[in-house]
Amino acid sequence: MTTPAIEAxxxxxxxxxxxxxxxxxxxxxxxxxxxxxxxxxxxxxCGKTTLLRLIGGFEQPSKGDVxxxxxxxxxxxxxxxxxxxxxxxxxxxxxxxxxxxIAFGLEMLGRPKEEREARVEQMLDLVKLDGYANRKPAxxxxxxxxxxxxxxxxxxxxxxxxxxxxxxxxDLKLRKEMQIExxxxxxxxxxxFVFVTHDQEEAxxxxxxxxxxxxxxxxxxxxxxxxxxxxQRRFVADFIGETNFLEGRIETAGHSAVAxxxxxxxxxLNGQAxxxxxxxxxxxxxxxxxxxxxxxxxxxxxxxxxxVGAVVxxxxxxxxxxxxxxxxxxxxxxxxxxxxxxxxxxxxxVTVQIxxxxxxxxxx
Amino acid sequence: xxxxxxxxxxxxxxxxxIIGFFMVAPLGLMAYVSLLExxxxxxxxxxxxxxxxxxNFIFERDFDDNLILNTDYLQIFARSFGLxxxxxxxxxxxxxxxxLYMAMQPEGxxxxxxxxxxxxxxxxxxxxxxxxxxxxxxGGLVENLLHWLGLSDQPLGLLYTPVAVxxxxxxxxxxxxxxxxxxxxxKMDSRLIEAAxxxxxxxxxxxxxxxxxxxxxxxxxxxxxxxxxxxGAYVTPELLGGGKSMMIGNLIQGQFGAARNWPFGxxxxxxxxAIVLLAMTIYLMRFRRPPEGH
Numbered sequence: 001m002t003t004p005a006i007e008a009x010x011x012x013x014x015x016x017x018x019x020x021x022x023x024x025x026x027x028x029x030x031x032x033x034x035x036x037x038x039x040x041x042x043x044x045x046c047g048k049t050t051l052l053r054l055i056g057g058f059e060q061p062s063k064g065d066v067x068x069x070x071x072x073x074x075x076x077x078x079x080x081x082x083x084x085x086x087x088x089x090x091x092x093x094x095x096x097x098x099x100x101x102i103a104f105g106l107e108m109l110g111r112p113k114e115e116r117e118a119r120v121e122q123m124l125d126l127v128k129l130d131g132y133a134n135r136k137p138a139x140x141x142x143x144x145x146x147x148x149x150x151x152x153x154x155x156x157x158x159x160x161x162x163x164x165x166x167x168x169x170x171d172l173k174l175r176k177e178m179q180i181e182x183x184x185x186x187x188x189x190x191x192x193f194v195f196v197t198h199d200q201e202e203a204x205x206x207x208x209x210x211x212x213x214x215x216x217x218x219x220x221x222x223x224x225x226x227x228x229x230x231x232q233r234r235f236v237a238d239f240i241g242e243t244n245f246l247e248g249r250i251e252t253a254g255h256s257a258v259a260x261x262x263x264x265x266x267x268x269l270n271g272q273a274x275x276x277x278x279x280x281x282x283x284x285x286x287x288x289x290x291x292x293x294x295x296x297x298x299x300x301x302x303x304x305x306x307x308v309g310a311v312v313x314x315x316x317x318x319x320x321x322x323x324x325x326x327x328x329x330x331x332x333x334x335x336x337x338x339x340x341x342x343x344x345x346x347x348x349x350v351t352v353q354i355x356x357x358x359x360x361x362x363x364x
Numbered sequence: 365x366x367x368x369x370x371x372x373x374x375x376x377x378x379x380x381x382i383i384g385f386f387m388v389a390p391l392g393l394m395a396y397v398s399l400l401e402x403x404x405x406x407x408x409x410x411x412x413x414x415x416x417x418x419x420n421f422i423f424e425r426d427f428d429d430n431l432i433l434n435t436d437y438l439q440i441f442a443r444s445f446g447l448x449x450x451x452x453x454x455x456x457x458x459x460x461x462x463x464l465y466m467a468m469q470p471e472g473x474x475x476x477x478x479x480x481x482x483x484x485x486x487x488x489x490x491x492x493x494x495x496x497x498x499x500x501x502x503g504g505l506v507e508n509l510l511h512w513l514g515l516s517d518q519p520l521g522l523l524y525t526p527v528a529v530x531x532x533x534x535x536x537x538x539x540x541x542x543x544x545x546x547x548x549x550x551k552m553d554s555r556l557i558e559a560a561x562x563x564x565x566x567x568x569x570x571x572x573x574x575x576x577x578x579x580x581x582x583x584x585x586x587x588x589x590x591x592x593x594x595x596g597a598y599v600t601p602e603l604l605g606g607g608k609s610m611m612i613g614n615l616i617q618g619q620f621g622a623a624r625n626w627p628f629g630x631x632x633x634x635x636x637x638a639i640v641l642l643a644m645t646i647y648l649m650r651f652r653r654p655p656e657g658h
Contacts, residue, residue, distance in 0.1 A: 058558055078561040085562045091555035095577045104573075108564035156564065 011064035042213035084153035092137035099133030105156035123151035289358035295349035303351035398630035406624035417631035448594035459541030467549035524606030540589035548582025
């Protein structure tokens with residue numbers, strides 16, 4: 001196994017002191033592989049930006065160490081780290097032209113003029129801004145400034161590129177374009193990207209792996225599929241995508257365990273070993289993994305009885321807001337393929353079918 | 365009914381009246397005075413027009429009414445410019461680091477620091493200059509301090525020298541240097557400095573390549589705000605220069621006072637104004653704001 005691009009060991013960061021101390025990061029360890037598109041995902045204040053700033057050297061950890069390709073970075077100022085950052089506000093130098101901005105890092109490294117000029121051309125080509133070298137940042141649109149910021153950070157070929165919510169200032173359409181663009185740049189340059197965002201869709205679209213953070217902790221690290229389909233914690237399941245939570249107790253422990261839910265029905269838990277009788281469980285079900293069947297229909301056996309609330313037509317799919325027997329809300333989403341749409345009136349009785357594979361048991 | 369354009373004129377009337385009354389009228393009056401014959405005991409002869417005052421600035425007349433070059437006044441102007449320039453440089457050398465320090469402080473403390481910078485304004489200029497006499501005179505605090513430090517054992521004779529004037533002027537006008545530089549540094553995005561560090565610039569290069577260029581408009585404004593009033597300063601050269609290092613302000617005051625030559629005083633004032641306007645024009649042409657947006 002190759003050395004990891006970034007390794008954080010037991011990182012803690014506390015701002016302030018005494019009773020006003022804020023623990024932005026609490027004993028965080030993680031490993032980011034070479035050439036990986038790694039995303040730190042979480043709501044604002046979860047510590048993701050602090051973690052990024054510790055890697056970049058803008059803050060020093062209160063405890064713990066950061067390693068870059070096995071070498072300790074702790075204590076090094078940002079200008080001595082071969083890591084560059086794309087800032088949320090882009091932070092382009094307003095008094096320098098686009099070309100001068102891109103060449104800045106190379107100039108600081110003392111590279112000769114010819115090399116800098118060639119590299120600027122190359123970078124402008126990479127971010128599709130050929131011919132913009134002499135413009136000032138203020139003359140560019142937000143999306144173009146974003147590209148210049150990327151080109152500037154990539155020009156000196158850093159080992160790792162840190163991106164601090166770089167797309168949050170762009171409108172939806174541009175954001176989608178830039179998501180694809182960023183992924184392309186990462187693949188083409190082969191540089192490790194560490195991307196910070198609070199947008200779960202952005203994280204799922206671009207990342208090789210995602211770390212979901214909350215309150216200064218990493219809750220789960222995994223590929224987008226793992227994070228989405230097998231969330232380990234309630235927060236992860238709730239933060240990424242829509243989720244129905246079902247509370248219950250294990251009724252028959254063992255390999256083919258059955259959970260008795262709060263609504264009175266039972267569900268078979270396939271392969272959910274290691275449980276004991278009477279243990280409380282929380283199950284997560286994605287709305288698109290549940291099937292809605294009209295009451296009295298052919299396959300209405302063994303499901304959860306529910307009443308229909310609102311039915312929301314959303315173009316590609318329809319969302320059914322249901323209420324289970326004990327009043328727990330439950331959302332089912334089904335695709336609007338030919339003839340699949342159910343004509344259900346408010347208050348109609350239905351049954352929700354959930355396959356054992358669609359059930360994800362949560363740790364909390 | 366008042367027409368639309370008539371209404372517009374009515375609306376700007378107060379502004380026009382204020383500018384006219386407080387700026388154009390006094391200046392016009394002085395310009396007129398500078399072109400009149402002087403009265404014997406001060407004042408002017410309102411019906412006798414002459415450009416004699418402007419001629420006197422550069423020439424003097426001998427008994428045969430020939431014009432002879434007289435550089436006395438030009439020398440005073442040159443000394444004033446030199447001292448004002450020195451003052452601006454000193455104020456910049458002290459003011460820029462001060463402003464940079466202030467701009468780097470947390471928001472709450474910045475306001476306190478701004479207040480501290482402006483505190484001297486709350487005291488009378490005369491009092492502050494007298495304080496400097498006590499500091500700079502022989503046997504004063506500065507001399508005693510240098511003696512105590514062992515840097516000198518001679519009486520310094522600092523007071524009543526151009527150096528004393530320059531120290532006094534720097535002290536008086538320092539806030540005018542600090543505040544505009546602070547304003548330009550304060551609105552600078554601190555991420556720009558982080559970005560410079562991030563891209564491999566050390567402190568020195570972040571300062572010279574990013575902070576200084578972005579603070580240039582503030583530095584230029586500060587230099588003008590110090591240089592221009594220093595050029596016309598009256599109180600400080602009078603008290604700390606002891607009449608030996610006469611500056612333009614004292615010369616003009618003398619013409620309206622003891623010399624009883626109002627037209628010449630007015631002409632000197634206009635020569636100064638012309639030079640200041642020239643400096644301002646150069647500034648505006650050099651630091652005109654670049655067009656914003658697209």
